[in-house]
């Protein structure tokens with residue numbers, strides 16, 4: 319590594335955990351996104367603090383990344399530092415009905431572990447392809463459940479670099495939002511409360527929900543899940559379908575034929591394609607039904 323700033327990050331996390339000009343298409347489920355100037359894989363609170371200190375001193379913006387499953391990164395990439403809280407935040411501890419889990423653990427992985435321990439409550443999230451950190455920040459939900467139903471405490475790093483433990487109430491969870499999202503706190507981990515259940519029933523429920531996802535969602539294409547939030551009193555997918563936009567495309571981006579709530583990458587979509595298609599969808603739905611569709615997908619970089 320030749321870059322002076324890279325060397326500063328290497329001193330904190332080690333050489334093999336710092337990448338320069340790293341294509342973000344490799345780190346998002348959309349498989350879209352240009353290069354990030356720096357990509358730093360973090361493994362401890364001390365490393366996060368030190369990396370942020372470097373960002374501050376070097377006047378570089380930073381962005382916290384989980385699995386990148388709710389993210390559209392610009393084709394030009396990101397002129398700043400990606401702080402990856404994923405591969406090295408992987409601890410899970412189960413004690414009775416309490417599950418203490420670090421931010422980088424995938425919900426799919428955690429689901430397997432709680433199933434082994436015959437704990438019920440996480441079934442709704444077993445098919446969500448994100449990390450605990452991303453799921454807590456977004457208050458991810460599906461099939462009638464939300465993270466707020468099972469989160470008892472969340473450990474965060476606040477803007478002053480202080481570690482704080484917040485209760486579920488203090489997290490101010492709402493529809494796809496939380497205090498961590500509003501304040502830009504970094505989620506380090508969470509304590510979940512589940513219930514002892516019957517292993518076979520839990521397995522069955524997880525399998526049923528998985529089958530539903532396979533049947534209804536375009537999992538055969540890269541995407542970032544639901545493109546838009548659910549507008550009050552409506553379903554985004556139904557509005558988009560009723561506006562005649564099933565299969566509508568811009569370049570390689572397409573309103574899924576299978577589920578209109580998803581914009582998918584049919585192979586060579588750019589971020590600009592996805593953004594333009596989203597604009598067109600928003601325009602048509604507004605024009606025909608007077609409903610504003612707010613993106614659920616988060617944007618990073620210049621659009």
Ligand SMILES: Cc1cc2nc3c(=O)[nH]c(=O)nc-3n(C[C@H](O)[C@H](O)[C@H](O)COP(=O)(O)OP(=O)(O)OC[C@H]3O[C@@H](n4cnc5c(N)ncnc54)[C@H](O)[C@@H]3O)c2cc1C
Nearest residue numbers: 384385386387388448449451452453458459460505542543
């Ligand atoms: C096929 C598919 C199906 C999906 N189904 C669902 C679903 O049913 N329900 C649902 O709610 N979502 C769904 N999603 C969207 C996505 O999986 C969730 O929003 C998930 O919780 C995002 O987690 P992530 O780790 O990928 O976060 P990322 O996409 O990496 O980040 C999302 C946001 O969270 C922030 N963030 C991530 N980690 C942290 C952290 N440790 N601390 C602070 N901020 C952080 C990021 O800065 C960003 O703002 C789906 C996505 C796909 C591709």
